[in-house]
Amino acid sequence: MQKAGSTGPFSRFEWMIAWRYLRARRAEGGVSTMTWISLIGITLAVAALIITLAVRTGFRNEFVDTILGSNAHVTVYSAGTIDANGNMNRTIEDYRGWSERIAAVDGVTRAAPLVKGQVMASGRDGAAGVEVYGIEKADLMTIPRVAVRPDMALGDLARFDEGIAIGSGVARELGVGIGDRLKLISPEGAKTAFGTSPRVSSYEVVYIFTAGRYDIDRTRVYLPFSDAQVYFNRDGVADEIEVMVEDPDGVDDITINMMMAAGDGALIWTWRDSAGSFLRALTIEDNVMFVILSIVVLIASMNIVSGLVMLVKNKGRDIGILRTIGVTEASVLRIFFLCGALTGVIGTLMGVALGVLFVVNIDGIFAVVNFFSGGGVWDPSIRGIYELPAELRAWDIAKSVMLSLGLSFFITIFPARRAARMNPVEALRYE
Known part of the structure; x- marks a missing residue:
C-alpha cells in the first residue's frame, strides 16, 4: 500500500480532504460562512469586470460604426x-x-x-x-x-x-x-x-x-x-x-x-483626425477601468485569505494528526491551496456565468431600470448613441478569468504555507 507521504502532487486524498474542509459546517471547525462570502465576492467582481469590458467594447464599436457608416472616411478639400x-x-x-x-x-x-x-x-x-x-x-x-x-x-x-x-x-x-x-x-x-x-x-x-x-x-x-x-x-x-x-x-x-x-492644392482630413482624440480618451478610460476593477477582484480574492487563515486555525489538530501519520509539508500545503483555489475557481465560473447572462439580457435589464426610474437612464443627447451596447469578446472573458484565477491562486499560497509549516507537536500539545 502506498504511503501518504509518498503520493504524487494533488493526489486523490488531498482533493478529498480539501473538499471536505470546504463543505464543513462551523460546528465541525469549518468556515462555510467565510467560504460563501469569498464565493459571492469573487462572483460579483468577475461579473462586474466582464460586464464593464463588454459595455466598453460595445460602446466603442457602435461609436466607430456610426462614424464610418454615416460620415466620410476621408475628406479631400482644396487648400x-x-x-x-x-x-x-x-x-x-x-x-x-x-x-x-x-x-x-x-x-x-x-x-x-x-x-x-x-x-x-x-x-x-x-x-x-x-x-x-x-x-x-x-x-x-x-x-x-x-x-x-x-x-x-x-x-x-x-x-x-x-x-x-x-x-x-x-x-x-x-x-x-x-x-x-x-x-x-x-x-x-x-x-x-x-x-x-x-x-x-x-x-x-x-x-x-x-x-x-x-x-x-x-x-x-x-x-x-x-x-x-x-x-x-x-x-x-x-x-x-x-x-x-x-x-x-x-x-x-x-x-x-x-x-x-x-x-x-489638395488637402486630406481622415476620420481618425476627427475622432482620434475621442478614441484615445476611450482607450485611456478602458485601461483605467480595467485597473480599478482588477483591484476590486483583488479585494474580493482577499476574502479567501481570511477564510483560509480561520480554517488553518480551526484545523490545527487535524494538521498535527496528518503530519504525525506521515503527510509531508508539501502535501499539507497542497490541501489548503486546493481549499482556496477551489473557492477561486468556483467563484470565477459563477462570475463568468453571471456576467455573460447580464450582457446577453442587458436591453431587458435597462428597460426595467428605466421603467422604475421614470426614464432618462440613458440620455442620447449626452452619450451620442441611442442605447447602451454590449459586445462579448472571448479575449475579454479570458482576461477576466486569468486575472481572477491568478490572484486567487497567488494569495492562497501564503496561508497554505503557514499551515504546512505548523509544528505538529505544538498543534497537538493541548489536545
Whole structure:
C-alpha cells in the first residue's frame, strides 16, 4: 500500500480532504460562512469586470460604426486661393476630375463631391439649425447608416431628386413627416442693391433616416447636389470630396495616393483626425477601468485569505494528526491551496456565468431600470448613441478569468504555507 507521504502532487486524498474542509459546517471547525462570502465576492467582481469590458467594447464599436457608416472616411478639400477681393476661396472647380481620379486609387470604394452649408430649417413646430449636405442620389444610396437601413427609415429614397432627406431628430423636433414641406433659410442669399437678402426655399420631405448617432440625426439634412449648388451659390463648384475606403482602419496607408491623385492644392482630413482624440480618451478610460476593477477582484480574492487563515486555525489538530501519520509539508500545503483555489475557481465560473447572462439580457435589464426610474437612464443627447451596447469578446472573458484565477491562486499560497509549516507537536500539545 502506498504511503501518504509518498503520493504524487494533488493526489486523490488531498482533493478529498480539501473538499471536505470546504463543505464543513462551523460546528465541525469549518468556515462555510467565510467560504460563501469569498464565493459571492469573487462572483460579483468577475461579473462586474466582464460586464464593464463588454459595455466598453460595445460602446466603442457602435461609436466607430456610426462614424464610418454615416460620415466620410476621408475628406479631400482644396487648400484655397485668394480672389481679387482678398477673400479665401476653398471651392473645387474640377470636382468631377478630382472625384474620378481619387475613385481610381486602390482601396477607394467611392469619391463623391459635396456642397455643404449650415442653415435654419423651419417646420410646423418651430425652427432649428441644420447642416445641409448636397449630394448625388447615387452617392447617397451607398452610405450604410443612411440608405442601407430600410428598417430604420421612412419614405422612398428613390424620390430623393424630388425633395429632401432629413434625420429623424430633425423631423421630430420640427414636427414634419413624409410629404410635408421643410423650409430652409440661409442668411447668405441673393445680393441686391440694398444688401444681401436671405434665401428661403421649400422642399418636400421624401425620406427620414436614423443613422444611430444623436448629433447626426438631430442636425443632418441631405439635398440633391444640383439643388444645393443653386441654393448655396456654388454654381459649377463643390466644397469637398467625400471618400469611402475598403479598410477604414488602414486609411493612413492610402492618403498620400489620394492627395497625389487629386493634384496640387489638395488637402486630406481622415476620420481618425476627427475622432482620434475621442478614441484615445476611450482607450485611456478602458485601461483605467480595467485597473480599478482588477483591484476590486483583488479585494474580493482577499476574502479567501481570511477564510483560509480561520480554517488553518480551526484545523490545527487535524494538521498535527496528518503530519504525525506521515503527510509531508508539501502535501499539507497542497490541501489548503486546493481549499482556496477551489473557492477561486468556483467563484470565477459563477462570475463568468453571471456576467455573460447580464450582457446577453442587458436591453431587458435597462428597460426595467428605466421603467422604475421614470426614464432618462440613458440620455442620447449626452452619450451620442441611442442605447447602451454590449459586445462579448472571448479575449475579454479570458482576461477576466486569468486575472481572477491568478490572484486567487497567488494569495492562497501564503496561508497554505503557514499551515504546512505548523509544528505538529505544538498543534497537538493541548489536545
